Amino acid sequence: MSIDTIISIRDLVVNYHTFSGVVKALRGVDVDIRRGESLCIVGESGSGKSTLAHVIAMILPRNAVVERGSLKYEGIDVLRSSDPGFRAKIRRDIGVVFQDPATSFSPLFTIKQQFVDVLVKALGVTPEEAINAAKKALKDARLVEVDRVLNSYPHELSGGMLQRASIALALAKNPKVLIADEPTTNLDVTTQAEILDLIKALKEKYGLTLIMITHNFGVAAHVCDRTVVMYAGMVFEEGLTRDLLVKPLHPYTKGLLKAIPRIGGDVPNPIPGYPPDPKEGYTGCPFYSRCSSAMPECTSRTPPRVMIEGRVVTCHLYRGY
Amino acid sequence: MPVTYEYLIKRLFLLVLVVLGVLVITFILTRVIPARPELLWAGPHARLEDILRARKELHLDEPLYMQLYYYLRDFFTGNWGVSWRTRQPVLQDVLSALPATLELIVVGFALALVIGIPLGFYSALRLGSAKDDVVRSIAVIGASMPVFWAALVLQLVFGMWLKVLPAGKRIDTGLAIMTGFHPITGFYLLDSLLQGNIPVFIDVLKRIVLPAIAVSIYPLSLTVRMVRSLTIEVLNENFVRFLEANGIDKKTLIYRYVLRSVISPVIASLGLSFGYTIIGAFMVELVFVWPGIGYYAGMALLSFDYPAILGSIVFVAVFYSAINLVVDLIHAWIDPRVKL
Amino acid sequence: MRFISYRKIYMAGLAIVALFVIVGILAPYIVTKPEEAWGIAYNPDKAFKPPSFENPLGTDALGRDMLNRIILGTRFSLLIGVSVVFISLLIGVPVGLVAGYFGGRIGTALMRLADMFLAFPPLLLAIAFATILGRGVFNTIIALSLSWWPWYTRLVYIQTTSVKSLAYIDSAKILGLSPLTIMFKHILPNITAPLVTQATLDVGSAILEASALSFLGVGVPPPTPEWGLLISEGWQYISRAWWVSFFPGIAIMISVLGFNLLGDALKEYMDPRVRDLLVKGAR
Numbered sequence: 001m002s003i004d005t006i007i008s009i010r011d012l013v014v015n016y017h018t019f020s021g022v023v024k025a026l027r028g029v030d031v032d033i034r035r036g037e038s039l040c041i042v043g044e045s046g047s048g049k050s051t052l053a054h055v056i057a058m059i060l061p062r063n064a065v066v067e068r069g070s071l072k073y074e075g076i077d078v079l080r081s082s083d084p085g086f087r088a089k090i091r092r093d094i095g096v097v098f099q100d101p102a103t104s105f106s107p108l109f110t111i112k113q114q115f116v117d118v119l120v121k122a123l124g125v126t127p128e129e130a131i132n133a134a135k136k137a138l139k140d141a142r143l144v145e146v147d148r149v150l151n152s153y154p155h156e157l158s159g160g161m162l163q164r165a166s167i168a169l170a171l172a173k174n175p176k177v178l179i180a181d182e183p184t185t186n187l188d189v190t191t192q193a194e195i196l197d198l199i200k201a202l203k204e205k206y207g208l209t210l211i212m213i214t215h216n217f218g219v220a221a222h223v224c225d226r227t228v229v230m231y232a233g234m235v236f237e238e239g240l241t242r243d244l245l246v247k248p249l250h251p252y253t254k255g256l257l258k259a260i261p262r263i264g265g266d267v268p269n270p271i272p273g274y275p276p277d278p279k280e281g282y283t284g285c286p287f288y289s290r291c292s293s294a295m296p297e298c299t300s301r302t303p304p305r306v307m308i309e310g311r312v313v314t315c316h317l318y319r320g321y
Numbered sequence: 322m323p324v325t326y327e328y329l330i331k332r333l334f335l336l337v338l339v340v341l342g343v344l345v346i347t348f349i350l351t352r353v354i355p356a357r358p359e360l361l362w363a364g365p366h367a368r369l370e371d372i373l374r375a376r377k378e379l380h381l382d383e384p385l386y387m388q389l390y391y392y393l394r395d396f397f398t399g400n401w402g403v404s405w406r407t408r409q410p411v412l413q414d415v416l417s418a419l420p421a422t423l424e425l426i427v428v429g430f431a432l433a434l435v436i437g438i439p440l441g442f443y444s445a446l447r448l449g450s451a452k453d454d455v456v457r458s459i460a461v462i463g464a465s466m467p468v469f470w471a472a473l474v475l476q477l478v479f480g481m482w483l484k485v486l487p488a489g490k491r492i493d494t495g496l497a498i499m500t501g502f503h504p505i506t507g508f509y510l511l512d513s514l515l516q517g518n519i520p521v522f523i524d525v526l527k528r529i530v531l532p533a534i535a536v537s538i539y540p541l542s543l544t545v546r547m548v549r550s551l552t553i554e555v556l557n558e559n560f561v562r563f564l565e566a567n568g569i570d571k572k573t574l575i576y577r578y579v580l581r582s583v584i585s586p587v588i589a590s591l592g593l594s595f596g597y598t599i600i601g602a603f604m605v606e607l608v609f610v611w612p613g614i615g616y617y618a619g620m621a622l623l624s625f626d627y628p629a630i631l632g633s634i635v636f637v638a639v640f641y642s643a644i645n646l647v648v649d650l651i652h653a654w655i656d657p658r659v660k661l
Numbered sequence: 662m663r664f665i666s667y668r669k670i671y672m673a674g675l676a677i678v679a680l681f682v683i684v685g686i687l688a689p690y691i692v693t694k695p696e697e698a699w700g701i702a703y704n705p706d707k708a709f710k711p712p713s714f715e716n717p718l719g720t721d722a723l724g725r726d727m728l729n730r731i732i733l734g735t736r737f738s739l740l741i742g743v744s745v746v747f748i749s750l751l752i753g754v755p756v757g758l759v760a761g762y763f764g765g766r767i768g769t770a771l772m773r774l775a776d777m778f779l780a781f782p783p784l785l786l787a788i789a790f791a792t793i794l795g796r797g798v799f800n801t802i803i804a805l806s807l808s809w810w811p812w813y814t815r816l817v818y819i820q821t822t823s824v825k826s827l828a829y830i831d832s833a834k835i836l837g838l839s840p841l842t843i844m845f846k847h848i849l850p851n852i853t854a855p856l857v858t859q860a861t862l863d864v865g866s867a868i869l870e871a872s873a874l875s876f877l878g879v880g881v882p883p884p885t886p887e888w889g890l891l892i893s894e895g896w897q898y899i900s901r902a903w904w905v906s907f908f909p910g911i912a913i914m915i916s917v918l919g920f921n922l923l924g925d926a927l928k929e930y931m932d933p934r935v936r937d938l939l940v941k942g943a944r
Binding site for chain 3: 338339342343345346347350351454458461462464465466467468469470471473474476477481550593596597599600604607608619622623630634637638641642645
Binding site: 057058059062088091092094095096098100103104105106107108109114117118120121122166169170173 | 448558559560562563564565566567568569570573574577578581582585656
């Protein structure tokens with residue numbers, strides 16, 4: 001692992017045990033995240049992108065089990081460490097923002113109270129200092145009426161303001177990493193753009209490592225240096241965002257890009273079919289039934305993970321490289 | 322906290338409406354439904370002159386709306402009739418029996434909440450564990466037990482067989498006289514403390530334990546089950562994950578945020594639990610011969626004492642509505658989301 | 662069904678309810694001393710016999726075998742419990758659907774009516790009705806049903822108002838379907854889940870309330886071997902013959918327990934999140 005890799009994931013397999021079966025969310029994921037970069041994880045629902053984010057942030061639900069694999073943060077395996085101090089370090093170093101700002105805060109407490117309660121523990125400061133840190137963070141999040149926001153209850157604020165407040169809370173403790181799980185999906189289009197710009201700006205300003213989850217390639221194009229494309233719990237392609245956009249290698253990535261409507265471009269072409277049932281196992285490649293470049297070995301053998309042109313592709317097409 | 326005068330007035334107005342509704346319903350029940358209400362009213366041992374007198378008293382020869390008018394007028398002026406059993410005005414009987422019932426209900430309900438809320442919370446935090454299963458089992462058994470039977474069993478086992486606690490009577494009058502105790506509020510526990518009369522306090526306490534436990538069984542079980550399922554729900558909410566992921570102290574999260582989110586709906590349903598407590602208390606009073614409204618109403622039922630039966634029912638219904646109003650106000654005070 | 666088999670305790674609940682129903686239906690045919698059970702025959706010389714091999718649950722003041730009486734009592738509890746819930750649903754659900762669907766003045770008026778019934782603490786109204794109607798199995802059922810239906814109305818009203826605003830209801834309206842069809846074919850199927858759960862739990866509650874009414878003397882008349890009545894019959898002699906009041910109470914408790922467990926199983930099944938959390942393999 002090189003010096004500037006902050007998070008290193010190897011062969012991660014995560015299952016959810018549900019009443020209707022075992023959901024195989026991650027089927028062997030390898031990703032390296034470099035310090036200070038902005039990485040987007042793009043995929044459809046069920047691709048495992050949120051699960052990946054949750055594993056890194058250590059907020060998996062009770063019925064999730066890590067079957068095998070490693071997740072190293074700054075060299076230490078998060079999944080196998082029983083050191084409570086390490087867990088506290090993760091909480092301090094990693095800030096998380098969720099998709100729905102309206103439910104991210106407790107409706108029964110003021111924003112101020114929630115900031116104080118988080119920062120008192122995350123920063124180890126007094127309540128007064130926590131309030132000051134909160135004010136600073138809210139200003140950073142480009143909120144104008146900082147005092148009003150602090151004294152408000154969540155239901156009194158708009159979605160956009162709440163999302164800014166969530167970002168502020170995640171960043172107020174000066175983390176090294178920010179994980180944003182579809183932070184703009186629930187917002188209207190104008191606010192979406194503002195929030196994305198805000199995240200980008202704050203990332204630059206504080207030198208954060210940004211991990212953004214999204215189903216929208218456009219967001220990835222806007223914000224991220226590198227992008228990981230996930231499907232059915234596997235990484236299909238990984239590389240610099242502009243490389244992926246200009247010359248996608250994996251058939252799935254190609255299909256995703258063709259499905260995006262573009263002004264003046266062709267009629268969008270969604271990929272036919274549906275992702276496989278996450279409760280089922282499969283042999284070979286999960287994309288086989290929808291792939292226009294499918295070959296016989298795609299059903300029988302697991303596609304190899306290949307490094308090409310500084311990128312990673314998991315596909316039989318590139319087997320020989 | 323958004324409890325405005327407007328809201329208060331509106332709710333009080335609704336309360337009056339509900340009270341009227343209650344009165345109309347009881348009116349219909351006692352005057353309109355029975356084919357010959359004067360027979361019912363005069364009782365099983367009536368002579369002809371009693372029946373005729375009943376007809377006159379109930380204004381049965383007048384049009385229905387006039388009967389309703391008399392009925393309502395009587396209730397609102399405090400004329401609730403005279404009990405055939407005690408020969409006293411019903412309202413007076415009910416009011417003098419009230420403190421005994423209230424004391425029993427308050428102690429029983431308090432027991433149910435004080436034990437039930439922490440127990441349900443504790444159980445949910447250990448979801449799926451053996452401790453959780455034990456608590457759930459106790460709660461579901463408690464919710465299946467008939468109150469009056471539980472009261473009987475308690476009285477039998479602890480009162481008669483083990484002779485651990487006295488069963489029956491609120492207070493040892495002999496002891497009270499000896500120690501110079503006299504009731505002020507009618508709540509003996511409070512009064513004895515106010516007078517610094519410890520022997521009487523202990524005596525009253527010993528006598529209230531068994532009935533209070535009997536009263537508390539059902540609401541306790543209800544509370545445990547409700548708090549447990551609410552807590553499980555709250556623990557799954559987004560804000561819990563958000564705050565935890567961003568570093569909040571686990572204990573703060575659970576005992577301040579989760580607890581508060583749980584308490585709010587619990588408060589909202591307190592009114593209903595209280596309703597069950599009231600009815601339970603009545604049956605416990607019958608079994609323990611506790612001189613409260615339940616006992617009074619029970620005796621009235623047995624002796625077909627219609628004025629007393631009616632008065633008790635109306636009183637309890639009105640009281641219950643008032644309690645629900647108070648509960649709603651408290652809920653609105655605590656939960657900033659409640660729109661008025 | 663598979664869910665119930667997941668946890669032993671829910672299996673027990675299902676088993677109890679099944680047993681309850683079977684015994685209730687077959688009771689008159691399986692009692693060994695039918696006249697005693699129905700209360701017609703008396704054996705004064707065998708009064709107050711404690712539990713023994715011959716009378717496993719003892720005898721009461723009139724020498725009647727308690728086990729027989731309790732078994733027969735199952736039938737009455739079953740009858741009353743199921744009838745009350747059934748009738749209450751029959752009245753309460755349509756009222757709630759109408760109130761929720763049409764809303765406005767009709768809705769408010771209907772709900773105000775229901776609220777007036779609900780202003781009485783549980784059981785109080787039933788006691789009032791029962792007093793007026795007099796004793797009897799049928800009267801008990803009526804009294805309880807009349808006080809019970811508003812609960813379903815309220816439940817259905819709340820559910821209907823939230824389902825009403827779903828998109829497919831609008832499409833149904835646009836298609837020109839009659840309100841009746843929409844209410845019963847479209848809205849109702851979506852709210853059956855919480856209704857069924859509540860109804861299951863309520864059978865247990867109805868049994869409890871019926872026994873309370875009988876205990877108070879306004880329910881079924883003697884010599885009906887209804888459990889609550891049996892308890893009150895033994896009340897006077899409780900120090901002498903505790904078994905007369907004790908065992909009917911156990912019968913009530915076990916039956917209601919069965920329905921409570923079954924209802925709990927249904928509740929857990931309906932909530933996918935809780936369901937998944939309790940699955941084996943979860944931490």
